[in-house]
Amino acid sequence: MASIEADLEDLTARARIREAALRQFGELGFERATIRGIAEAARVSSGLVRHHFGSKEALREACDEFLVKLLRRVSDATFDDPMLTRSNPVAMSQAVFGPYQPYLVRALVEGRAEPLFDEMVRAGEQWLAEIDAERADPPFADRKARATVSTAMALAVTVLHRHVSRSLGVDVASPEGAHLLATVILDLHSHPALSPERAASMREALERIRPS
Amino acid sequence: MASIEADLEDLTARARIREAALRQFGELGFERATIRGIAEAARVSSGLVRHHFGSKEALREACDEFLVKLLRRVSDATFDDPMLTRSNPVAMSQAVFGPYQPYLVRALVEGRAEPLFDEMVRAGEQWLAEIDAERADPPFADRKARATVSTAMALAVTVLHRHVSRSLGVDVASPEGAHLLATVILDLHSHPALSPERAASMREALERIRPS
């Protein structure tokens, strides 16, 4: 996977602006980032930003679109290569998100980047299909609903990385943090928090107060 | 639990400003919200906002502080009353967050509201302690680390509520959505995604590439 951040120098001005915007939007947020600041980071005039992208909002849309395309390509590539996903999924997802992680986190929290989330749900459905095959009792909710919640949970650590890193005492972006995180997730995913009996009784209580 | 949003009318001006700020910061975000807008919503002059809170940033800090105190009180109250937590934890957490949910989500994502997150971790540790008692094999990560990640995952649906609601096809804030969500979470928490053998082999692979 070629480092995309490497030498911004030989990119076209348009690409440099987009990269700068991705970084500034990610670090500062959309409102605190300024066109002048982005232009400066890309070493162009502020007018050129407008010339290429029209407006600040359109620039963000171009960033979204670029990332969705990029991530679709990356996910297609990694889907064929199961070796990668085996080793350390946590570290891998960080590698995939790459330098755009702050931007993506903001986009996701604001409800944007729908294709990214939806694609993760789809991948989750396939993952669940395998598990369901060896499952005795029938699930109580359809597969897509379970994949949706699983996806949100999978993104939780990335979205709340500041709190998680602070509480863990180690940056989850560091190798040590990624390792610890993977260990924890492995443990959580292999040990149900609820026994079948407990779950049954709670489900019963839940049905008793069912709305609809 | 008395509805706090009910009649803003008879609150002091200072409290009205704080409530308005909480809502505007939550709906629009800190930067897009304006002192003038908050003042208008609180039906006071913009100068009074400054008079009471000093600056926009100080106003936010006052909001944070207020919420942390409020939630500590609420959590203490619900801790004694196990009946509530039994019924529908999802609906309950929404009730606890109350009208401040958008504000809290933003605060959490930005890494603020540390006391709130930390308290949830502590509650998670107690929860895990009970589970660990009836657990055969020893956990591979300490309890706090597992509680931290669990907390993040528990917050995931709230933080990413837009995507979750969209993907689920029903608003998670609605009674139907909360019911569906509770069902899904119950299912996920009572059915491990990884078999013990699978987990063991993955842990082995993980140790083989251990950093440090």
Added chain:
DNA sequence: ACGCTGACTACACAAGCGTGTAGCTTGCTT
């Protein structure tokens, strides 16, 4: 050689922002 198109810059503008200041009212203290 001409001209045109697109990359690119410099500069100006209007609006909205947070903040500062001066002053008015109200109610309690002495």
Added chain:
DNA sequence: AAGCAAGCTACACGCTTGTGTAGTCAGCGT
């Protein structure tokens, strides 16, 4: 009765912002 602190308002300042306009320059097809 006087005074004074506190709640509250009106208004203006200066800055930054996104955007608009005019113009320069290089490359290229004809």
